[in-house]
Amino acid sequence: MSDIAAIKEKYSGEIAAADNLAGLDEIRVAALGKKGEVSMMMRGLGQMSPEEKKVMGPALNGLKNEIAALVESRKSALELDAMNAALASETMDMSLPVDTSMGTLHPVQQVMEEMAVIFSDMGFSVAEGPDIEDDFHNFTALNFPPGHPARDMHDTFFMTPDAEGEQKVLRTHTSPVQIRTMINQKPPIRIIAPGRTYRCDSDQTHTPMFHQVEGLVIEEGTHMGHLKGVLMDFVSAFFETDVDVQFRPHHFPFTEPSAEMDVRYERDGAAIKIGQGDKWMEILGCGMVHPNVLRACGIDPEVYQGFAFGMGVDRLAMLKYGMPDLRDMFAADTRWLGHYGFSPLLQASLATGLS
Numbered sequence: 001m002s003d004i005a006a007i008k009e010k011y012s013g014e015i016a017a018a019d020n021l022a023g024l025d026e027i028r029v030a031a032l033g034k035k036g037e038v039s040m041m042m043r044g045l046g047q048m049s050p051e052e053k054k055v056m057g058p059a060l061n062g063l064k065n066e067i068a069a070l071v072e073s074r075k076s077a078l079e080l081d082a083m084n085a086a087l088a089s090e091t092m093d094m095s096l097p098v099d100t101s102m103g104t105l106h107p108v109q110q111v112m113e114e115m116a117v118i119f120s121d122m123g124f125s126v127a128e129g130p131d132i133e134d135d136f137h138n139f140t141a142l143n144f145p146p147g148h149p150a151r152d153m154h155d156t157f158f159m160t161p162d163a164e165g166e167q168k169v170l171r172t173h174t175s176p177v178q179i180r181t182m183i184n185q186k187p188p189i190r191i192i193a194p195g196r197t198y199r200c201d202s203d204q205t206h207t208p209m210f211h212q213v214e215g216l217v218i219e220e221g222t223h224m225g226h227l228k229g230v231l232m233d234f235v236s237a238f239f240e241t242d243v244d245v246q247f248r249p250h251h252f253p254f255t256e257p258s259a260e261m262d263v264r265y266e267r268d269g270a271a272i273k274i275g276q277g278d279k280w281m282e283i284l285g286c287g288m289v290h291p292n293v294l295r296a297c298g299i300d301p302e303v304y305q306g307f308a309f310g311m312g313v314d315r316l317a318m319l320k321y322g323m324p325d326l327r328d329m330f331a332a333d334t335r336w337l338g339h340y341g342f343s344p345l346l347q348a349s350l351a352t353g354l355s
């Protein structure tokens, strides 16, 4: 029995002195590992007389448990020390001034945030979809049947067909997010889908990669009046002034009836002023969701209807903030970003101003 007391004293001293986790684990193995001192003593129980066993069994078990508990509590203490040391060395001085010359928000990012603020105030949430789309979501479910001439207007980038012969595309618009949302979500639906889109086109007002925001509302009683109201409120909030609009009949495969919305504007030298004036500029497409589109997503067009709209973010950014050439937007020129970029510290808000 005195052996046990001596062993306990030896290990408790060693455990208390252990100053790192690896060292502590070596001590644990020396005592309690397969060939550890205490384990070997426990193995000796088999050769003892029943009387000896009655005494030594519980004593050795107690020793084992005590050493294990000491190891555990030392381990927690060492881990806590390590965390405190890390916390002490990783402090940040929150009172340091922020270096705003380090970077700016890209106008596209800024405008997308402004749009999200305006539409979330009207009860819309933000949905997303992949940039690489399949034919079903980008075209077929949107009522562009295979071989339909409207597909050609999209100057599509096609991916190399995969092993099964399926040919994906870089999405040509954000409308496929409508399809993904309607398939995965039950009405009522009220979403916007901002994101990158791609078409094989490049000049002063087109870049092969550009940005769109899609909108979709599906509810039982939704009608064209709601569509007009939402979009009229949107443009006035976005341009932060009263904007006069007109809706012109148009055609899109996925809406019926379809329209384009124009805003009134005037030229002031080189600058364009949106809101009033004697000229009209088209800024978005919209319409009531085509029954074929609802059907392709498993929604009964006899029960539900809704509206959709889509607009180019980059163009709206150019109009609002006066950039002359779309291609500059994606040239990654820090002088341009310094001039047209926005402070990362200011949050767009309807209460304090969008920009």
Ligand code: DAH
Residues within 6 Å of the ligand: 172, 173, 174, 175, 214, 215, 252, 255, 284, 285, 286, 287, 307, 308, 309, 310, 311
């Ligand atoms: N997807 C169209 C395009 O890229 C834009 C559009 C028009 C979206 C009308 C819509 C819509 O949802 O209703 O040209």
